[in-house]
Amino acid sequence: MQLFPKKLHLALSTVLFIACHGSAIEPVSGKSIVDQCDNMNDRTLEPVLQKLAKGNIVHSIKGANGGYFIADPDNLTVRDVMETMLDAPDTSKYSFSGLEDITHDVFTDVFNTMLEHNSYTTITQLKLNAQEKGYAPSEYPVLTFSI
Secondary structure, eight states: SSSSSSSHHHHHHHHHHHHHHOOOOOOOHHHHHHHHHTTTOHHHHHHHHHHHHHHHEEEEETTTTTTTSSSOOOBHHHHHHHHOOOOOOOOOOOOTTTHHHHHHHHHHHHHHHHHHHHHOOBBHHHHHHHHHOOOOOOSSSOOOOOO
């Protein structure tokens, strides 16, 4: 059993990829995201991107040169992505004569603690971590030339 749904992992990875490689001027296409991820296809990514766009996590530009970008990665947190992708705990499916209130309280506390813990990590911070590990391109282009 996974602690976090695969869609959450995909969503956070996609947001980080878009933050590292895209901008409003040069958005990242869905195809380039799929091409850079192992074992993924358009049908896997599209619902995640739709949910992220609906939650104002990513912004999309339509057209031939369109794609996705993050408008304000300095103020976008991991919590924002989690809240967009995760539902609050629902313990109503399995009911044991009044015990659902107790289990609901436990799961709600865990859920809220998890969200609170991720309230302070911004997408910009994740991007900087990626740059330090040599993954993400830096903000400034590397100048290369030959004579």
